[in-house]
Amino acid sequence: MPASQTPSSPPGASSASLIGDAGWLPPTPARSANLGTFVGVLRPTLLTIIGLVLYLRQGWVVGNAGLLGGLALVLLTFSITGATSLSIAAIATNMRLGAGGAFAMISRALGLEAGGAIGIPLYLAQAMSVAFYMYGFAEGWLYLFPDHDRTLALWAVYVCGFGLSMVSEKLALRSQALVMFGVALALICIWSGIATADELHAPQWIGGFEDAGFWDLFAVFFPAGTGIMVGVGLSGKLREPRRSIPRGILGAWGIALGVYLLTLLWYAVIAAPADLRADPLTSIHRAAWSPGVLIGLMSSCFSAMLGSVLAGPNILAALARERLVPFADTFASDGTQTPRAALMLTGVLVAAAILVGDLNRVAGLITMFFLISYAVINVIVLVEQQLKMISFRPTLPVPKFVPLFGAVASVAVMLVTYPMVGLLALLVVVAIYVFLTRRHLETPWETVRSGMVTAIADWVTKASQRIAGPQYRAWKPELLLPSAPGEAPPVSCALLGALLRPRGGLLLLAVHAESAPRRAPPALAPLLEELRCGGLGARYAAIEAPSLLVGCRSALDVLGGALSRPNILFVDGAGRSEVAIQELVRLARRQDIGFVLHLTDDGAREPPAILKVNLWVRDQSPNWRLGLQLANLDLPLLLGHQLQRNSGGRLRLVSVIRRESDLPAGRHYLRRMRDEARLGAATELWVETGDFATRRRDAPAADVNIFGIPEHVDLAELGALRADIGGICLFVHDSSQESALA
Structure with a gap:
């Protein structure tokens, strides 16, 4: 599968899988997805939060x-x-999460591009967290064995941690049961130190910030809270992620907050501020039983390290399954076993982080990566709430100020802690997003972006309904192009694209006497696809009607109140009778929309590029005055300008005047028209005297010729005119909705 291609939906997906949050749902968890709330979310999250910072940094x-x-x-x-x-x-309570945790949340809401842009830094943050907890384990080890080398201690715990995870993910999770007893023992020993202390100190209410300022302290302390991502990272291994994630993550958060507040009070009274600053092992030295704290410190750091070791590779594997990282086939996993290749890459990154050698610098990197992830997650909820889409029905709703505070606070903290590092992190996220966007990924589910587009369109529709009268300055071509069964594409994509770009739209209307197909037939589908690839709004609709006229009338009646109502009825003249064309012209006049009749040589190939356009202006004698609305010239001028602008060709105003005495007035009229319509000085003028029927052959050749069409259509005369002129001929009739001079 090419790198830019993404899986569309899981094998065996049916329409039933679309129930829920209006998108593709992951398959039912496999047998190996058997973790519950406590083992899969609460315990690893809690043990990661109650870790190194509590013992060595608080x-x-x-x-x-x-x-x-x-x-x-x-x-x-x-x-x-x-x-x-x-x-x-x-x-989590609004969607059914697959593997990948926060990456799955973000990509499901904002698309694969945003999910990859956040998921990759999030994976790196988890890898940095592993190094962070290894440092803590090494400090505890050196306290027990001060003669041991720090580097050897770090690499020893590195080998043990990754080796255990490589052997068995379940074994690594089960080891956390023993760790919980060690953590509980450590906390009891720490808090009991108040009873065994020689003296208690009056707390210092406001410190002097001798070693670091407030935000520097925050950057060091904040990794204490980043453990909330660990339980989410194992979402693909949970039996019921919709129930387990909210209960586990909120339960762990509440318990951890209580632990940190109690320990904060303990630190404030157990030692003087100077002693707290000088001794990073105060929790051990002032505890009731120091070995118990060491057991908790080392086991907690080892468990937190294991939690991050397990969560990070699962995020990378989820990224690989969506083809968002290089060597995707190597790192991808089916979500039912340990992604060993992803685990090995994580080991390489952690080894590089260990070589950095500074715990606080590692903490700063972790802070930036996690803050970006937090901000985006909160923004997703805030946007979903503001859109008020019916698909957003979380069983655990939150007030709007919660995600608003989370998003604003996350960004603000990035700016005040390490602004340069934060800016660099944001640039990395943006760069990844731009790179993934250029790959034209196909997100196989509906995202918040579609809801945003729908909400904006709804707002625009309501606002447009309050605007009365023609909108000359906001005019854009909206073509209704009817066709009958069996007809080949009536107009070339080059001509339609030149008429419509950059903001126009096309509705290709297939009129069938019976059994109208819902999808575009093979003869018309390539035209629509080519226009869409060019960034144009090209739609297909089928209607059952006894004739082309009745079908067009019904379509225009139904679309009369639409936001993008067709304003031009574009008809190909091939095979149409004079009576049919006349009726379509009258229909356009009654509907007050423009009309274009397209005529060309039967079987002739239209030019791939439109380099020359002739716009024919009839003799205006004796009235050579310009007004805001011209006599059947506004739509021809606008279409001529569209062709000239989009094709980069040359526009020429052409006129044949009967009397030579009117020649100066005619030239002045065309010059003024060119200037007032802002057609540009490069627009040429060709004005001659004589009889139109004879002089029209003398006009310079062009790829497209634009004429006005009379109210009473003479198809034979129009055919003779096209034969004399050659090329593509567009016969145009105005409505009251255009003004080339506005």
Whole structure:
């Protein structure tokens, strides 16, 4: 499968799979997707949040910020992650998630391009988190064995963590059961330190921020809250992700917030601020039983590392399944087993992060990547709420201020912590999005973008209904092109494209006496597809009617109140009778829309490019005055300008005047028309005297000739005129809806 091609839908998908959030639903989870709320979401999320920062960094933060400053940091961190958790819960209860966690949420809502642009940095953030927790494990190890080399300790835990994950994902998850006992033991030992302390200190309410400012402290502390993504990352392994994700992530968030607040108070009274700043192992030294804290620290960091090791490769595998990363076939997984190739790449990235050697710098990178992900998730919920689409029916709705706060706070924190790193991260996301957009990916499900387009179109429709009268300056060609069964494409794509670009539209109306097909027949489908690929709004509709006239009348009556109502009836003259054309002209006049009759040589091939256009202006004698609306010249002028502008060819105003005495007035009239209609100085004028029937052959040749059409059609005369002139002839009749001089 080419890199730009994406799977359209899962094998065996039926119409029943479209029930729910108006899009493609992932298949029913396989047997291996058997994780519940506690094992699959709450436990790994909680153990990742209660990790390194709690044991090794929160005391240092309190020593610099004081009790109230530390409280502000905790509440700010958890308010952002809490708002994001609620947004994740709302999204998860509104759709059935497949593998990929946050990537699945974003791509399902905004499309594969946005999902890839956020999913790739999110995967990198998970990889950086692994290195972050390895540092914590190494610090605990060195406390027990101070003679050991730090580098060896890091690489030892690296080998153990990735080796265990490579052997068995289930084994790695089961190991977290033992870790929970270690964490509980550590917390009891820490909090019990108040009872065994030699003295308790009066808390410092506001710290002096000696080692770092508020936002620098926040950048170091914020990774404590990023564990909420771990449980979401295993969405493909959950039995009921719609139930498990909200319960697990919100439960873990609430428990972790309580733990951090209690530990914050403990740090504030257990040691003086200077001691907290100087001793990163205060939680161990001031605990009731230090070995218990070490057990909790090391096991918690190891478990958090395992959680990120499992979540990151699953995100990469989900990206690969949608062909969003290089070597997609290598990294893709069916979601039923450990994606080992993705795990190996994650190991390479973590090894590179270990070589950075600075825990705080790793924390800064993690902060930026996760904040971008949080902002986008909150924006998705906010947009869904504002659109008020019927498909957005989360069973856990959230107030609008929640995603608004989450999005604004995430962006604001990026700007005030590491603005340059944040800007670089945003540029990376934008660059990935632009790259994926240029691949023309096909998202096999409906996204929020379609809802946004629908909402905007609805607003525009309602606004347009309040506008009365003709909109001369906003005019754009909207063609109704009727055809009968068995007819080949009546007009070339080159001509239609030159008439319609850049904002025009086409409705190809197939009139059938009976059994009108819903889809365009093979003879017409290539024309529509080529126009659509050129960025034009080309639609197909079929109608049952006894004749072309009745079909056109019915279509125009029905579309009379539409936003993009056809304003030109474009008819190919081949095989049409004079009576039929006359009736269609009268229909256009009654409907007050323009009319164009297309005539060309039978069987002749139309030119691939339109380089010369002649616009024929009839003798205006004796009235050579211009007005806002010209006598059957507005639509010809507008169409001539469209052809000249879109093809890059040359437009020429042509006129044959009966009396030589009117020649100066005629030339002046055409010059003024050229200037007032803003056709450009390059527009040529050809004005001669004589009889039109004889002099018309002397006019310069052109690929397209545009004439006015009389109210009473003489098809034989029009055919003779086309034979004399050659090329494509368009016979045009105005309506009151155009003005070339507006």
